[in-house]
Amino acid sequence: MSHSLTRRRFITGAIAASVTATASGAAAVLARRHGLVPPDYGGLFGAGETLTYAAHRVLLYRQPLAREFRRDQISENFPAINTTFPEGDLYRQDVLSGFREWRLTVDGLVARPSELTLAQLKSYPSRTQITQHVCEQGWSAIAEWTGVPLSTVLNAVGILPEAKYVFFNCIDGWWDSLDMADAFHPQTLLAYAMNGRDLPIAHGAPVRLRVERQLGYKNLKYISSLTVTNTSKEWGKGQGAQGAENGYSWYAGI
């Protein structure tokens, strides 16, 4: 009896193992084909990052909007962390001139590489939204943001079909990237106003990114350029973000 049990167990186990292996292999191929693998899929925690990213891309397939709030819910106190005033004379001059010389460089896989002024960005149809900023540290605050949807700018410059990521460079040297699902999400803004006023310096003037379905650190401040690419490999160590190289997930939808 115990003999046949052992054999049956062995066969069942072997079948289960091969089914699991085949399913995982098929899942990996499908995930790659449908863009469900984040740039920081490698390493010890890569499996977790990939499962979360893939699950969210499926869950958010219909591009639902992040929660929006009433005006009376806006936080009195919205902390400003990391860079609160970029170093260097260039930024100081920009501030003094009201960012008249500031340009947003848009290049990479686009039909019309461009340099946009702040006035040009403000001339596009804007979107205003009251959302909650969730910091990875644990605090959160609500603010109203006004800006041009990133999709408007990307459509204006005409992105090429092979585009997969939008990379952002910041005045303070930080860089990060978004996939196309978040880049084209209606709430993803190049925001130039906060709570009805020009974006404060501490919050990223003249233009910061709002990507409402991810944690605070993806909402880059002091944007200076964006580059459309079809690969994450050519930036830094290829993990898609400076934050990812410091141990923070590239995808922060959590």
Place this chain on the structure above:
Amino acid sequence: MSELAQVGVLPERNPVAVRSPRHSGIVRITHWVNFLVFLALLTSGVAILLAHPRLYWGETGAFGRPALIELPLPLNLDQSGWGRSLHFLAAWLCVLNGAVYLVYGMTSHHFKTHMLPDRAEIAFSPILKKISDAVHWRKPSEEQTTYNVLQRITYLTVVFALFPLMIVTGLAMSPAVTAAIPMIVEIFGGHQSARTIHFFVTNLLVLFLILHVAMVRLAGFWNRTRPMITGRGAGATESI
């Protein structure tokens, strides 16, 4: 596998039954995976918490705003990167492991046989007696062939209330998940409320872990732990 063997009823004169597993393979594997995963979640959870050891109620909260509770923990901003990565990897393992356990528990009648208390058992005095025994550190005298009523109620609470609550409050803190399912955070009264509940349920799970290990120790640490590892009791002379 016969129901007798699964229940762990081991009549002393039945050598076959003595060799039969007291805990099934699935229960043993998922128990220890869950144990490791819980330790990983707890460690990484503390690492994340140290980046902002203040709790709030409602939607928002930050330095400069009144806290519900200021935890007496050191502020440390440098541990949340690996903390978060480990937390979510472990959370996935916890959910997948839990799913295996739930499917097994339902299909094998494990829940029905071992976890659901008899209607007659759910009475004030026998439950109170069990608690009193434990408090007075009285070793259970009867031969235990299955879980007693106090264990059943506790395990049911942990499996069907505390762990699900941890998962749901965890998801309620995700700006992506709440975009798809806003109700998941609204039922808790806001993002920071969900975070605070997540913290307090963690405390209940830690309390459970401490009491669980204490009770195992009271009943005989190796006599209880060995069957959870090997599936077998100490041998033919061991009546439990």
